[in-house]
Amino acid sequence: MPTRAPRLRSGVLAAILFLAAGPVPAIAQRTTDGARTGxxxxxxxxxxxxxxxxxxxxxxxxxxxxxxxxxxxxxxTDRALESPGAAFVYGLASLIGVIGASVLLAITVIGLVLAIPLLLGYVFVLIVAGELGYLAVGRLAADAWPAALAVAIIVAALVGLVPILGGLVGFVIGMIGMGTAVIEIRE
Known part of the structure:
Protein backbone atom coordinates (compact mmCIF):
# COMPACT_ATOMS: atom_id res chain seq x y z
CA MET A 1 0.00 0.00 0.00
CA PRO A 2 1.36 3.47 -0.82
CA THR A 3 2.64 5.57 2.08
CA ARG A 4 0.28 8.44 1.30
CA ALA A 5 -2.73 6.14 1.72
CA PRO A 6 -4.30 7.73 4.86
CA ARG A 7 -4.37 11.17 3.25
CA LEU A 8 -5.63 9.76 -0.04
CA ARG A 9 -8.25 7.65 1.76
CA SER A 10 -9.67 10.66 3.57
CA GLY A 11 -9.81 12.62 0.32
CA VAL A 12 -11.66 9.84 -1.49
CA LEU A 13 -14.07 9.37 1.40
CA ALA A 14 -14.74 13.12 1.41
CA ALA A 15 -15.46 13.01 -2.32
CA ILE A 16 -17.83 10.07 -1.82
CA LEU A 17 -19.66 11.94 0.94
CA PHE A 18 -19.90 15.02 -1.27
CA LEU A 19 -21.36 12.99 -4.12
CA ALA A 20 -23.76 11.29 -1.72
CA ALA A 21 -24.96 14.43 -0.01
CA GLY A 22 -24.28 17.21 -2.49
CA PRO A 23 -25.79 16.94 -5.97
CA VAL A 24 -28.35 14.19 -5.31
CA PRO A 25 -30.95 16.37 -3.51
CA ALA A 26 -30.65 18.95 -6.28
CA ILE A 27 -31.19 16.25 -8.92
CA ALA A 28 -34.29 14.94 -7.19
CA GLN A 29 -36.01 18.33 -6.95
CA ARG A 30 -39.39 18.84 -8.54
CA THR A 31 -40.92 21.91 -10.13
CA THR A 32 -44.14 23.42 -8.81
CA ASP A 33 -46.24 21.26 -11.15
CA GLY A 34 -44.53 18.07 -9.88
CA ALA A 35 -42.31 17.39 -12.90
CA ARG A 36 -38.70 16.38 -12.32
CA THR A 37 -36.02 18.91 -13.16
CA GLY A 38 -32.69 18.51 -14.96
CA THR A 77 -5.27 -2.35 -8.08
CA ASP A 78 -1.92 -1.72 -6.37
CA ARG A 79 -0.59 -0.48 -9.72
CA ALA A 80 -3.63 1.77 -10.11
CA LEU A 81 -3.07 3.20 -6.63
CA GLU A 82 0.67 3.68 -7.13
CA SER A 83 0.46 5.48 -10.48
CA PRO A 84 -3.11 6.53 -11.36
CA GLY A 85 -1.91 9.23 -13.77
CA ALA A 86 0.12 6.84 -15.90
CA ALA A 87 -2.69 4.29 -15.83
CA PHE A 88 -5.18 6.95 -16.98
CA VAL A 89 -2.90 7.99 -19.85
CA TYR A 90 -2.48 4.37 -20.97
CA GLY A 91 -6.23 3.78 -20.76
CA LEU A 92 -7.02 6.93 -22.71
CA ALA A 93 -4.38 6.10 -25.31
CA SER A 94 -5.90 2.65 -25.78
CA LEU A 95 -9.35 4.20 -26.26
CA ILE A 96 -8.06 6.70 -28.81
CA GLY A 97 -6.07 3.99 -30.59
CA VAL A 98 -9.01 1.60 -30.89
CA ILE A 99 -11.37 4.34 -32.09
CA GLY A 100 -8.78 5.55 -34.61
CA ALA A 101 -8.10 2.05 -35.89
CA SER A 102 -11.82 1.37 -36.17
CA VAL A 103 -12.40 4.55 -38.17
CA LEU A 104 -9.54 3.71 -40.51
CA LEU A 105 -10.84 0.17 -40.93
CA ALA A 106 -14.41 1.35 -41.45
CA ILE A 107 -13.36 3.54 -44.40
CA THR A 108 -13.10 0.40 -46.47
CA VAL A 109 -16.02 -1.98 -46.76
CA ILE A 110 -13.85 -5.00 -46.01
CA GLY A 111 -12.36 -3.28 -42.95
CA LEU A 112 -15.85 -2.66 -41.58
CA VAL A 113 -16.10 -6.39 -40.95
CA LEU A 114 -13.05 -6.06 -38.67
CA ALA A 115 -13.96 -2.69 -37.12
CA ILE A 116 -17.22 -3.85 -35.54
CA PRO A 117 -15.74 -6.85 -33.66
CA LEU A 118 -12.77 -4.69 -32.65
CA LEU A 119 -15.04 -2.11 -31.05
CA LEU A 120 -17.28 -4.71 -29.41
CA GLY A 121 -14.26 -6.56 -28.02
CA TYR A 122 -12.79 -3.34 -26.69
CA VAL A 123 -16.06 -2.42 -24.98
CA PHE A 124 -16.16 -5.85 -23.31
CA VAL A 125 -12.55 -5.53 -22.12
CA LEU A 126 -13.22 -1.97 -20.98
CA ILE A 127 -16.19 -3.07 -18.88
CA VAL A 128 -14.14 -5.78 -17.17
CA ALA A 129 -10.88 -3.82 -16.83
CA GLY A 130 -12.73 -0.66 -15.79
CA GLU A 131 -13.88 -2.47 -12.68
CA LEU A 132 -10.23 -2.60 -11.59
CA GLY A 133 -10.45 1.17 -11.19
CA TYR A 134 -13.52 0.88 -8.98
CA LEU A 135 -11.86 -1.84 -6.91
CA ALA A 136 -8.80 0.40 -6.55
CA VAL A 137 -11.05 3.17 -5.21
CA GLY A 138 -12.57 0.61 -2.85
CA ARG A 139 -9.12 -0.39 -1.66
CA LEU A 140 -8.46 3.22 -0.69
CA ALA A 141 -11.09 2.84 2.00
CA ALA A 142 -10.36 -0.74 3.07
CA ASP A 143 -7.75 -3.33 2.21
CA ALA A 144 -9.97 -6.38 2.83
CA TRP A 145 -11.76 -7.51 -0.33
CA PRO A 146 -15.35 -7.61 1.01
CA ALA A 147 -15.12 -4.05 2.32
CA ALA A 148 -13.29 -2.83 -0.78
CA LEU A 149 -15.97 -4.37 -3.00
CA ALA A 150 -18.71 -2.75 -0.90
CA VAL A 151 -17.07 0.68 -1.27
CA ALA A 152 -16.59 0.08 -5.01
CA ILE A 153 -20.30 -0.75 -5.34
CA ILE A 154 -21.28 2.42 -3.47
CA VAL A 155 -18.96 4.54 -5.63
CA ALA A 156 -20.35 2.95 -8.81
CA ALA A 157 -23.90 3.66 -7.63
CA LEU A 158 -23.03 7.28 -6.88
CA VAL A 159 -21.31 7.65 -10.24
CA GLY A 160 -24.43 6.36 -11.96
CA LEU A 161 -26.65 8.61 -9.90
CA VAL A 162 -24.96 11.97 -10.52
CA PRO A 163 -25.65 13.08 -14.11
CA ILE A 164 -22.64 14.96 -15.52
CA LEU A 165 -19.99 14.92 -12.82
CA GLY A 166 -20.67 11.24 -12.17
CA GLY A 167 -20.11 10.40 -15.82
CA LEU A 168 -16.78 12.21 -15.82
CA VAL A 169 -15.67 10.53 -12.60
CA GLY A 170 -16.77 7.14 -13.98
CA PHE A 171 -14.82 7.76 -17.17
CA VAL A 172 -11.65 8.59 -15.24
CA ILE A 173 -12.04 5.57 -12.95
CA GLY A 174 -12.69 3.28 -15.92
CA MET A 175 -9.71 4.60 -17.85
CA ILE A 176 -7.46 4.06 -14.83
CA GLY A 177 -8.67 0.45 -14.63
CA MET A 178 -8.16 -0.04 -18.37
CA GLY A 179 -4.74 1.55 -18.16
CA THR A 180 -3.61 -0.91 -15.51
CA ALA A 181 -4.59 -3.76 -17.81
CA VAL A 182 -2.77 -2.16 -20.75
CA ILE A 183 0.35 -1.62 -18.65
CA GLU A 184 0.33 -5.26 -17.57
CA ILE A 185 -0.09 -6.47 -21.16
CA ARG A 186 2.71 -4.13 -22.28
CA GLU A 187 5.08 -5.50 -19.65
Missing part, protein backbone atom coordinates in the same frame (compact mmCIF):
# COMPACT_ATOMS: atom_id res chain seq x y z
CA UNK A 39 -31.71 15.30 -16.73
CA UNK A 40 -34.61 13.40 -15.19
CA UNK A 41 -37.21 15.08 -17.43
CA UNK A 42 -36.32 12.86 -20.39
CA UNK A 43 -36.78 9.59 -18.49
CA UNK A 44 -39.88 7.96 -17.10
CA UNK A 45 -38.26 5.81 -14.43
CA UNK A 46 -37.33 6.77 -10.86
CA UNK A 47 -34.01 8.51 -10.20
CA UNK A 48 -32.50 5.61 -8.24
CA UNK A 49 -32.64 3.27 -11.24
CA UNK A 50 -29.56 5.04 -12.64
CA UNK A 51 -27.59 3.78 -9.62
CA UNK A 52 -28.70 0.15 -9.78
CA UNK A 53 -27.06 -0.75 -13.12
CA UNK A 54 -23.51 0.39 -12.34
CA UNK A 55 -23.73 -1.05 -8.82
CA UNK A 56 -24.88 -4.42 -10.17
CA UNK A 57 -22.10 -4.49 -12.78
CA UNK A 58 -19.53 -3.71 -10.11
CA UNK A 59 -20.96 -6.36 -7.81
CA UNK A 60 -20.89 -9.08 -10.48
CA UNK A 61 -17.71 -8.27 -12.39
CA UNK A 62 -15.74 -6.91 -9.43
CA UNK A 63 -16.79 -9.91 -7.36
CA UNK A 64 -15.76 -12.31 -10.12
CA UNK A 65 -12.38 -10.59 -10.47
CA UNK A 66 -11.80 -10.99 -6.74
CA UNK A 67 -12.96 -14.62 -6.67
CA UNK A 68 -11.21 -15.80 -9.86
CA UNK A 69 -7.89 -13.97 -9.42
CA UNK A 70 -7.47 -12.30 -6.02
CA UNK A 71 -3.69 -11.95 -6.34
CA UNK A 72 -3.86 -10.59 -9.89
CA UNK A 73 -6.62 -8.19 -8.92
CA UNK A 74 -4.62 -7.00 -5.91
CA UNK A 75 -1.53 -6.51 -8.11
CA UNK A 76 -3.49 -4.49 -10.67
Missing amino acids: VETATQYPWYVDAIGPAAVTLVIGGLLIIVSPDGTRRR
Whole structure:
Protein backbone atom coordinates (compact mmCIF):
# COMPACT_ATOMS: atom_id res chain seq x y z
CA MET A 1 0.00 0.00 0.00
CA PRO A 2 1.36 3.47 -0.82
CA THR A 3 2.64 5.57 2.08
CA ARG A 4 0.28 8.44 1.30
CA ALA A 5 -2.73 6.14 1.72
CA PRO A 6 -4.30 7.73 4.86
CA ARG A 7 -4.37 11.17 3.25
CA LEU A 8 -5.63 9.76 -0.04
CA ARG A 9 -8.25 7.65 1.76
CA SER A 10 -9.67 10.66 3.57
CA GLY A 11 -9.81 12.62 0.32
CA VAL A 12 -11.66 9.84 -1.49
CA LEU A 13 -14.07 9.37 1.40
CA ALA A 14 -14.74 13.12 1.41
CA ALA A 15 -15.46 13.01 -2.32
CA ILE A 16 -17.83 10.07 -1.82
CA LEU A 17 -19.66 11.94 0.94
CA PHE A 18 -19.90 15.02 -1.27
CA LEU A 19 -21.36 12.99 -4.12
CA ALA A 20 -23.76 11.29 -1.72
CA ALA A 21 -24.96 14.43 -0.01
CA GLY A 22 -24.28 17.21 -2.49
CA PRO A 23 -25.79 16.94 -5.97
CA VAL A 24 -28.35 14.19 -5.31
CA PRO A 25 -30.95 16.37 -3.51
CA ALA A 26 -30.65 18.95 -6.28
CA ILE A 27 -31.19 16.25 -8.92
CA ALA A 28 -34.29 14.94 -7.19
CA GLN A 29 -36.01 18.33 -6.95
CA ARG A 30 -39.39 18.84 -8.54
CA THR A 31 -40.92 21.91 -10.13
CA THR A 32 -44.14 23.42 -8.81
CA ASP A 33 -46.24 21.26 -11.15
CA GLY A 34 -44.53 18.07 -9.88
CA ALA A 35 -42.31 17.39 -12.90
CA ARG A 36 -38.70 16.38 -12.32
CA THR A 37 -36.02 18.91 -13.16
CA GLY A 38 -32.69 18.51 -14.96
CA VAL A 39 -31.71 15.30 -16.73
CA GLU A 40 -34.61 13.40 -15.19
CA THR A 41 -37.21 15.08 -17.43
CA ALA A 42 -36.32 12.86 -20.39
CA THR A 43 -36.78 9.59 -18.49
CA GLN A 44 -39.88 7.96 -17.10
CA TYR A 45 -38.26 5.81 -14.43
CA PRO A 46 -37.33 6.77 -10.86
CA TRP A 47 -34.01 8.51 -10.20
CA TYR A 48 -32.50 5.61 -8.24
CA VAL A 49 -32.64 3.27 -11.24
CA ASP A 50 -29.56 5.04 -12.64
CA ALA A 51 -27.59 3.78 -9.62
CA ILE A 52 -28.70 0.15 -9.78
CA GLY A 53 -27.06 -0.75 -13.12
CA PRO A 54 -23.51 0.39 -12.34
CA ALA A 55 -23.73 -1.05 -8.82
CA ALA A 56 -24.88 -4.42 -10.17
CA VAL A 57 -22.10 -4.49 -12.78
CA THR A 58 -19.53 -3.71 -10.11
CA LEU A 59 -20.96 -6.36 -7.81
CA VAL A 60 -20.89 -9.08 -10.48
CA ILE A 61 -17.71 -8.27 -12.39
CA GLY A 62 -15.74 -6.91 -9.43
CA GLY A 63 -16.79 -9.91 -7.36
CA LEU A 64 -15.76 -12.31 -10.12
CA LEU A 65 -12.38 -10.59 -10.47
CA ILE A 66 -11.80 -10.99 -6.74
CA ILE A 67 -12.96 -14.62 -6.67
CA VAL A 68 -11.21 -15.80 -9.86
CA SER A 69 -7.89 -13.97 -9.42
CA PRO A 70 -7.47 -12.30 -6.02
CA ASP A 71 -3.69 -11.95 -6.34
CA GLY A 72 -3.86 -10.59 -9.89
CA THR A 73 -6.62 -8.19 -8.92
CA ARG A 74 -4.62 -7.00 -5.91
CA ARG A 75 -1.53 -6.51 -8.11
CA ARG A 76 -3.49 -4.49 -10.67
CA THR A 77 -5.27 -2.35 -8.08
CA ASP A 78 -1.92 -1.72 -6.37
CA ARG A 79 -0.59 -0.48 -9.72
CA ALA A 80 -3.63 1.77 -10.11
CA LEU A 81 -3.07 3.20 -6.63
CA GLU A 82 0.67 3.68 -7.13
CA SER A 83 0.46 5.48 -10.48
CA PRO A 84 -3.11 6.53 -11.36
CA GLY A 85 -1.91 9.23 -13.77
CA ALA A 86 0.12 6.84 -15.90
CA ALA A 87 -2.69 4.29 -15.83
CA PHE A 88 -5.18 6.95 -16.98
CA VAL A 89 -2.90 7.99 -19.85
CA TYR A 90 -2.48 4.37 -20.97
CA GLY A 91 -6.23 3.78 -20.76
CA LEU A 92 -7.02 6.93 -22.71
CA ALA A 93 -4.38 6.10 -25.31
CA SER A 94 -5.90 2.65 -25.78
CA LEU A 95 -9.35 4.20 -26.26
CA ILE A 96 -8.06 6.70 -28.81
CA GLY A 97 -6.07 3.99 -30.59
CA VAL A 98 -9.01 1.60 -30.89
CA ILE A 99 -11.37 4.34 -32.09
CA GLY A 100 -8.78 5.55 -34.61
CA ALA A 101 -8.10 2.05 -35.89
CA SER A 102 -11.82 1.37 -36.17
CA VAL A 103 -12.40 4.55 -38.17
CA LEU A 104 -9.54 3.71 -40.51
CA LEU A 105 -10.84 0.17 -40.93
CA ALA A 106 -14.41 1.35 -41.45
CA ILE A 107 -13.36 3.54 -44.40
CA THR A 108 -13.10 0.40 -46.47
CA VAL A 109 -16.02 -1.98 -46.76
CA ILE A 110 -13.85 -5.00 -46.01
CA GLY A 111 -12.36 -3.28 -42.95
CA LEU A 112 -15.85 -2.66 -41.58
CA VAL A 113 -16.10 -6.39 -40.95
CA LEU A 114 -13.05 -6.06 -38.67
CA ALA A 115 -13.96 -2.69 -37.12
CA ILE A 116 -17.22 -3.85 -35.54
CA PRO A 117 -15.74 -6.85 -33.66
CA LEU A 118 -12.77 -4.69 -32.65
CA LEU A 119 -15.04 -2.11 -31.05
CA LEU A 120 -17.28 -4.71 -29.41
CA GLY A 121 -14.26 -6.56 -28.02
CA TYR A 122 -12.79 -3.34 -26.69
CA VAL A 123 -16.06 -2.42 -24.98
CA PHE A 124 -16.16 -5.85 -23.31
CA VAL A 125 -12.55 -5.53 -22.12
CA LEU A 126 -13.22 -1.97 -20.98
CA ILE A 127 -16.19 -3.07 -18.88
CA VAL A 128 -14.14 -5.78 -17.17
CA ALA A 129 -10.88 -3.82 -16.83
CA GLY A 130 -12.73 -0.66 -15.79
CA GLU A 131 -13.88 -2.47 -12.68
CA LEU A 132 -10.23 -2.60 -11.59
CA GLY A 133 -10.45 1.17 -11.19
CA TYR A 134 -13.52 0.88 -8.98
CA LEU A 135 -11.86 -1.84 -6.91
CA ALA A 136 -8.80 0.40 -6.55
CA VAL A 137 -11.05 3.17 -5.21
CA GLY A 138 -12.57 0.61 -2.85
CA ARG A 139 -9.12 -0.39 -1.66
CA LEU A 140 -8.46 3.22 -0.69
CA ALA A 141 -11.09 2.84 2.00
CA ALA A 142 -10.36 -0.74 3.07
CA ASP A 143 -7.75 -3.33 2.21
CA ALA A 144 -9.97 -6.38 2.83
CA TRP A 145 -11.76 -7.51 -0.33
CA PRO A 146 -15.35 -7.61 1.01
CA ALA A 147 -15.12 -4.05 2.32
CA ALA A 148 -13.29 -2.83 -0.78
CA LEU A 149 -15.97 -4.37 -3.00
CA ALA A 150 -18.71 -2.75 -0.90
CA VAL A 151 -17.07 0.68 -1.27
CA ALA A 152 -16.59 0.08 -5.01
CA ILE A 153 -20.30 -0.75 -5.34
CA ILE A 154 -21.28 2.42 -3.47
CA VAL A 155 -18.96 4.54 -5.63
CA ALA A 156 -20.35 2.95 -8.81
CA ALA A 157 -23.90 3.66 -7.63
CA LEU A 158 -23.03 7.28 -6.88
CA VAL A 159 -21.31 7.65 -10.24
CA GLY A 160 -24.43 6.36 -11.96
CA LEU A 161 -26.65 8.61 -9.90
CA VAL A 162 -24.96 11.97 -10.52
CA PRO A 163 -25.65 13.08 -14.11
CA ILE A 164 -22.64 14.96 -15.52
CA LEU A 165 -19.99 14.92 -12.82
CA GLY A 166 -20.67 11.24 -12.17
CA GLY A 167 -20.11 10.40 -15.82
CA LEU A 168 -16.78 12.21 -15.82
CA VAL A 169 -15.67 10.53 -12.60
CA GLY A 170 -16.77 7.14 -13.98
CA PHE A 171 -14.82 7.76 -17.17
CA VAL A 172 -11.65 8.59 -15.24
CA ILE A 173 -12.04 5.57 -12.95
CA GLY A 174 -12.69 3.28 -15.92
CA MET A 175 -9.71 4.60 -17.85
CA ILE A 176 -7.46 4.06 -14.83
CA GLY A 177 -8.67 0.45 -14.63
CA MET A 178 -8.16 -0.04 -18.37
CA GLY A 179 -4.74 1.55 -18.16
CA THR A 180 -3.61 -0.91 -15.51
CA ALA A 181 -4.59 -3.76 -17.81
CA VAL A 182 -2.77 -2.16 -20.75
CA ILE A 183 0.35 -1.62 -18.65
CA GLU A 184 0.33 -5.26 -17.57
CA ILE A 185 -0.09 -6.47 -21.16
CA ARG A 186 2.71 -4.13 -22.28
CA GLU A 187 5.08 -5.50 -19.65
